[in-house]
Amino acid sequence: MSLVYNVPFVSIFLSILIAVLCTLFKNGRNAQRLTFALWIGVAVGSAMLLSTLMFNGGTSFTYAAGHYPAPWGNELRAGPLEALFALVYSIVMLLSLSGGAEHTFEDVVEEKVSLYYTVMNLLFAGMLALIYTNDIFTSYVFIEISTIAACSIIMAKGEGESLLESMRYLIMYLIGSTMFLFGVVILYSITGHLLMEFLQKEIVALWMSGEYQLPLAASLALMLIGLCIKTAIFPFHSILPGAHGSATTASSAVLSGLLLESYVILIIKIFYRVFTPEIIASYHVYDIMFAFGIIAMLLGSYYALKEDDIKRMLAYSSAAQMGYIFVAIGIGTNAGAVAACLHIITHAFTKAMLFTTSGALIGVSGHSRDFYDLRGAAHRDRLAGIGFTIGAISMIGVPLLACFVSKLYIAIASLIYPP
Amino acid sequence: MNGSWMIFIPVIAPFLAGFVLSQLRFEERRKREIYCTISVGVNTLLSLLMISLFRGEYVTLVRFTEKLSFSLRIDGFGAVFGTMVALLWFVTTIYAFEYMKHEGRENIFFSFFLMSYGVVMGIAFSANLMTLYIFYEMLTLFTFPLVIHAMGARDRHAGKLYLVYSMLGAALAFMGLIFVHQYGYSLDFTPGGVLNLELIGEKTELLQLIFVMTFFGFGVKAAVFPFWKWLPGASVAPTPVTALLHAVAVVKSGVFAVGRSIYFIFGSSFLAGTWAQDVTMLFAAITIVMGSAMALATPHFKRRLAYSTISNLSYILFAFTLMSPAGFVAGTLHMLAHAVIKITLFFCAGAVLYKTSREFIWQLDGMGRKMPIVFGCFTICSLGLMGVPPLAGFSSKWAIGVAAAACDSPMAIVGTAALIISALLTACYLFAVILRAYFPLNGFDYNSLAKVKDPNWLMTVPLVVLTGASLVLAAGMSPLSQWLATVAAGL
Amino acid sequence: MASGLLVIALFLPLFTGLTAGDMRKAGRTFRRYIVWLLSFEVLAVLALVIGGQGTVLPLLKVAGGLQLVLRVDAMGSLFAVVFSIIWLLVAVFGFEYMAHEGKSQRFYLFYICTLSALIGVCFAANMATLYMFFEMMALLTVPLIIHSGTEDSYMATLKYLGYSIFGAGLGLLGIFFLAPYGGIGSFVAGGNLDPALLAGHEELALAMYFVAIIGFGCKAGLLPLHAWLPTAHPVAPSPASAVLSGIITKAGVLAILRMTYFVFPAELLRGSWVQAALLILAICTVFTGSMLAYKEKLLKRRLAYSTVSQVSYVLFGIFLLHPVALLGALLQFIYHALAKNILFLSAGAIIMKTHHTTVDKFSGLGRRMPLMMGAFTVASLSLVGIPPCGGFVSKWYLCVGALDSATPLIGMVGMVVLMVSALLTAGYLLPLVIAAFFPGRDVEVKRDLLPESMSVPLVILALLVVCLGLGAGWLAQPLNAIVATLFA
Structure with missing residues (x-):
């Protein structure tokens, strides 16, 4: 095993470490520099890992943490997909935070800026863990970590609205986490395993034998609903506009572009690594996801159209885009899952870009988020205007830009599925 | 590589030229005019050169997947459209110089003007549906x-209306793209269509529905009922834009895309005789009559011409939906004839607007004598549009009528009747202008028009050249239709 | 040589009109120029007709395998001769009249150019060429109607235009649908449709024929598209009304003739529903026209309705598809052309001199302008059908043909209607004549002769009516020759 295979574990470990280190900094700028350095490092490492894995024919490897053998120890699992996600996440985090840096320093109280970066690092660690983990309880742990981190970055602004929203956010997210936990517990009790491969074997055996059908279904339902609450799919989307709308620029970008998606990644992993796609299909989960995805697409867009506040509009747009991803997964084929992953990546970049540029536009319009006040903003900050335009055009799905490709793949995938 | 990659140049060069212009920001009008003239002129020459040299070569810039690529290829249909666009763009540029003097902010205008040129050439030269779709979306963005x-x-x-309608159309066309991707051998334009009939099997109804959606998707740009509302609204734009939009670039791109869909993607043999043909023919027929009727009802000069465009575009769509080689030839002939004629008519309206700020029909009394060149050209081209033999519009309408008569569908009779009714309405709404201009009622005071005269050469020369072109086209209709028939033979 | 004559005959009026219309003053040079050139035109046409039968002149190749061709044949020659002679006479009349109206140059520009279009219509070798010149003719006559520049004339012009285009459009529709069966080929006496191609599509072809006839019939004043006539005639200057009624309507008749005898095979039409329908339409038009004329008080509109009625005599004869009836129709065409022109020109003279436009102001006109009223009387007699004026012979042949035709029942009805119409015609024309010559004791009228340029054409036309009426038998011979080729 060459050194590069340590990257997944090291990324997570370093993130937590640097999170702790950041608390020691008095000056926010230093915390920022350290964090950025970390993320650049993670990005580079992930890129190297990705290329290595691709050269090796695209296989994945498992990484036993702590030298405890399976099935009792903890494991990470990294394949090209995970490495790619990690790369994307680190780049987007970097860009979002640097894009929103000015606002971070404006919005957050000066003493607390380093704490902000601490929390960001924790969030990053959580998301990476969700990407890499091979153990279901670990995923719960990091779900909790990311939840708390997410709430923190929402209320970093310290204003009335963001405090209120972060409270609502916290409540919803904790409900989701709890449901997820119950699901994990039930699963553990009927299978006795926490590592995903072993879980899968057991689940398949149970499925074939016909025992414990109800608990199995219940655990799936609980885990799924719990995660769905966190992805803000219809009907759980109401927290989005408030939370993402009122947070500071960098927070909104990260929350919308990365956090929601990481739960979807976990869902995909559960579908493919814990339960098998066939089992999922037999529970008609795909159809349900498909239906909710479509509703989310339409309703999210509808609400977005009605908005006058730019950040709330973008938040609703995220809800709609989550719908796209759910639709893609809901097709039920591998092609659909591939399309969903592609859309996760393109959406991450695009939504982060939109939030960052809109933040800049808001900045030159007297800190007002209202459309009326934003008129002419692009002339005041030309780069932001162009950026927003490009992001918007991409989000619409105009060819030659990112989201078109992912939408194309979703559409093609939907046709390949034999009706 | 034998140099056929060069067909990308006339497509990409205008983008560069436009972008450069937006950065250079000429202060002096003269410099800008020279720059634009050279850019457009060179590009026109290059386009014509490419058309004559590299017919049939398939050139790929980017290959996304096996079926999806960004490629160009010049075939007969594309050659016709490309030539038309290239020549008309040049004439419009000359006209636009004078006109935009009054409008202001010319740098940004001409930047997007140049870039739109590139986009439309891209549409003309597209080799497959994917490339066409890409350029189609870009067209909306750059003409907005x-x-x-x-x-x-x-x-x-x-503009908002334009965007919304265009995006809607693009969404429908996107569905067509996806389904053809799934159920076709490839997305490349092939005479006779690319559908994989074994794969489709029982699902022919579905594919026909998809065709209808594609028709309406691309048809939005061609202002087919019920998606026509954006066109009269867009006539508030400066006249070079409306002339270009309503005669050359946007609307003809829509029609061109529909033609590509019918004959080169879905295939006329797949569609002929189906309910899909009847539906699309019906809507084309409705648009033909509705456009003419609304033109008659509108007293606003430019908007009248805009509605007239809506009607005439559906002549072309009707001809295409006949799903026969004859229909293809007839539609293409009318595409050419209408482009030249309508651009001239818009230029005349623009000249009147520019010189006298008069927008409405009732303000045109007696102008015929005061602006002889403008109204002379208007009269000749109006007669052409009405379909008076032996002018250009007659030959194309004749071809459409004969092709319709040869078609088995009963809808074709409906369509031909619509054509006749529309001809009547066309005569009425065009003659209303001509009569007022040349035969003002008794007691008309010519002194009220004391200061009115023809605009300067920058505007009149394009007018005269275009009128002459319509006459040349009229004379050349027969050999042109024969050449087109050879192109159509592959369909 | 002959094709050169054809080119001259076609383009000379165009040239004349454009150059005359360009002249600054409508003085003596203007008039002389027009008279000379139009006379030359008449001579050219006569020479062509006598010496150049069968000359072919291809003009232009239009899309879709369409060739625009001119050809000199007997039927076209007949129409061309009548048109050009009358055109000259009316032009001469118009000099004084238009001098009063104003803007002579503009009027003559379009008036003379229309003759070119008419020559084209006469000598068209196929339906497409005929359609082209038909449209040109319609467009060139538009400025004649709007000439006076009043609000009424404007509305009348639009109505005329609308009807013309729509009618021509219907004709075109018919042509489109007959094209696949050979309908756009050169005219052949007896029909040029290919029976092999036609087989199985007869119903469609008949329906399209019907549509086309309705369309071209608009110009000929056939119900239901006749309404432009009573609107356009009163507003146009009298020379224009004269040729509109007398000549332009006959262009529509020619189009119908070509369609019926030179495109369609007679066997297909004879006895079909189309023939019955068209005959009934013609009969209705005859009756309606006369009735409306009888009730009309405005002189020019009365004459317009009269035209509607009289031209449908011709159409009646055409639709009977019988040689004798056709002979009657052709004779009626000649006589009506002459007579109606006289009537309208007289009306023009009356309006110019007395400024009255209604029919109750005829008292004593016979004494005031004897030559004019004399011509008027002759024309009226011809229209009613009283020998020795021409109308009698034509009506006679029409009735004979009606009874002998394939549809004797309709023929009989037609005959009756013709009689009734004759009575009505007498009713709406003769009282005018009587009032003119016998105004009663208490009316004092002085002589007030028309200028020569106006009375001479009237006299010539009247003489023609009488001579051709007396010499009907002599006239019938060449006409019979034409008819015979169609029923071979």
Whole structure:
């Protein structure tokens, strides 16, 4: 095993470490520099890992943490997909935070800026863990970590609205986490395993034998609903506009572009690594996801159209885009899952870009988020205007830009599925 | 590599030229005019050169997947459209110089003007449906700033309407793209269509429905009922834009895309005789009559011409939906004839607007004598549009009528009847202008028009050249239709 | 040589009109120029007709395998001769009249150019060429109607235009649908449709024929598209009304003739529903026209309705598809052309001199302008059908043909209607004549002769009516020759 295979574990470990280190900094700028350095490092490492894995024919490897053998120890699992996600996440985090840096320093109280970066690092660690983990309880742990981190970055602004929203956010997210936990517990009790491969074997055996059908279904339902609450799919989307709308620029970008998606990644992993796609299909989960995805697409867009506040509009747009991803997964084929992953990546970049540029536009319009006040903003900050335009055009799905490709793949995938 | 990659140049060069212009920001008008003339002129020459040299070569810039690529290829149909666009763009540029003097902010206008040129050439030269779709979306984006140029409330509203309709059309066309991707051998334009009939099997109804959606998707740009509302609204734009939009670039791109869909993607043999043909023919027929009727009802000069465009575009769509080689030839002939004629008519209206700020029909009394060149050209081209033999519009309408008569569908009779009714309405709404201009009622005071005269050469020369072109076209209709028949033979 | 004559005959009026219309003053040079050139035109046409039968002149190749061709044949020659002679005479009349109206140059520009279009219509070798010149003719006559520049004339012009285009459009529709069966080939006496191609599509072809006839019939004043006539005639200057009624309507008749005898095979039409329908339409038009004329008080509109009625005599004869009836129709065409022109020109003279436009102001006109009223009387007699004026012979042949035709029942009805119409015609024309010559004791009228340029054409036309009426038998011979080729 060459050194590069340590990257997944090291990324997570370093993130937590640097999170702790950041608390020691008095000056926010230093915390920022350290964090950025970390993320650049993670990005580079992930890129190297990705290329290595691709050269090796695209296989994945498992990484036993702590030298405890399976099935009792903890494991990470990294394949090209995970490495790619990690790369994307680190780049987007970097860009979002640097894009929103000015606002971070404006919005957050000066003493607390380093704490902000601490929390960001924790969030990053959580998301990476969700990407890499091979153990279901670990995923719960990091779900909790990311939840708390997410709430923190929402209320970093310290204003009335963001405090209120972060409270609502916290409540919803904790409900989701709890449901997820119950699901994990039930699963553990009927299978006795926490590592995903072993879980899968057991689940398949149970499925074939016909025992414990109800608990199995219940655990799936609980885990799924719990995660769905966190992805803000219809009907759980109401927290989005408030939370993402009122947070500071960098927070909104990260929350919308990365956090929601990481739960979807976990869902995909559960579908493919814990339960098998066939089992999922037999529970008609795909159809349900498909239906909710479509509703989310339409309703999210509808609400977005009605908005006058730019950040709330973008938040609703995220809800709609989550719908796209759910639709893609809901097709039920591998092609659909591939399309969903592609859309996760393109959406991450695009939504982060939109939030960052809109933040800049808001900045030159007297800190007002209202459309009326934003008129002419692009002339005041030309780069932001162009950026927003490009992001918007991409989000619409105009060819030659990112989201078109992912939408194309979703559409093609939907046709390949034999009706 | 034998140099056929060069067909990308006339497509990409205008983008560069436009972008450069937006950065250079000429202060002096003269410099800008020279720059634009050279850019457009060179590009026109290059386009014509490419058309004559590299017919049939398939050139790929980017290959996304096995079926999806960004490629160009010049075939007969593309050659016709490309030539038309290239020549008309040049004439419009000359006209636009004079006209835009009054409008202002010419740098940004001409930047997008140049870039739109590249996009339309891209549409003409597209080799497959994917490339066409890409350029189609880009067309909306790059012509949007031209529509809202004047930046008033009216213009912004028109622009918004334009965007919404265009995006809707693109969404429908996207569905077509996806289904053809799935059920076709490839997305490349092939005479006779690319559908994989074994794969489709029982699902022919579905594919026909998809065709209808594609028709309406591309048809939005061609202002087919019920998606026509954006066109009259967009006539608030400066006249070079409306002339270009309504005669050459946007609307003809829509029609061109529909033609590509019918004959080169879905295939006329797949569609002929189906309910899909009847539906699309019906809507084309409805648009033909509705456009003419609304033209008659509108007293606003440019908007009248806009409605007339809506009607005439559906002549072309009707001809295409006949799903026969004869229909293809007839539609293409009318595409050419109408482009030249309508651009001239818009230029005349623009000249009147520019010189006298008069927008409405009733303000045109007696102008015929005061602006002889403008109204002379208007009369000749109006007669052409009405279909008076032996002018250009007659030959194309004749071809459409004969092709319709040869078609088995009963809808074809409906369509031909629509054509006749529309001809009547066309005569009425065009003659209303001509009569007023040349035969004002008794007691008309010519002194009220004391200061009115023809605009300067920058505007009149294009007018005369275009009128002459319509006459040349009229004379050349027969050999042109024969050549087109050979192109159509592969269909 | 002959094709050169054809080119001259076609383009000379165009040239004349454009150059005359360009002249600054409508003085003596203007008039002389027009008279000379139009006379030359008449001579050219006569020479062509006598010496150049069968000359072919291809003009232009239009899309879709369409060739625009001119050809000199007997039927076309007949129409061309009548048109050009009358055109000259009316032009001469118009000099004084238009001098009073104003803007002579503009009027003559379009008036003379229309003759070119008419020559084209006469000598068209196929339906497409005929359609082209038909449209040109319609467009060139538009400025004649709007000439006076009043609000009424404007509305009348639009109505005329609308009807013309729509009618021509219907004709075109018919042509489109007959094209696949050979309908756009050169005219052949007896029909040029290919029976092999036609087989199985007869119903459609008949329906399209019907549509086309309705369309071209608009110009000929056939119900239901006749309404432009009573609107356009009163507003146009009298020379224009004269040729509109007398000549332009006959262009529509020619189009119908070509369609019926030179495109369609007679066997297909004879006895079909189309023939019955068209005959009934013609009969209705005859009756309606006369009735409306009888009730009309405005002189020019009365004459317009009269035209509607009289031209449908011709159409009646055409639709009977019988040689004798056709002979009657052709004779009626000649006589009506002459007579109606006289009537309208007289009306023009009356309006110019007395400024009255209604029919109750005829008292004593016979004494005031004897030559004019004399011509008027002759024309009226011809229209009613009283020998020795021409109308009698034509009506006679029409009735004979009606009874002998394939549809004797309709023929009989037609005959009756013709009689009734004759009575009505007498009713709406003769009282005018009587009032003119016998105004009663208490009316004092002085002589007030028309200028020569106006009375001479009237006299010539009247003489023609009488001579051709007396010499009907002599006239019938060449006409019979034409008819015979169609029923071979």
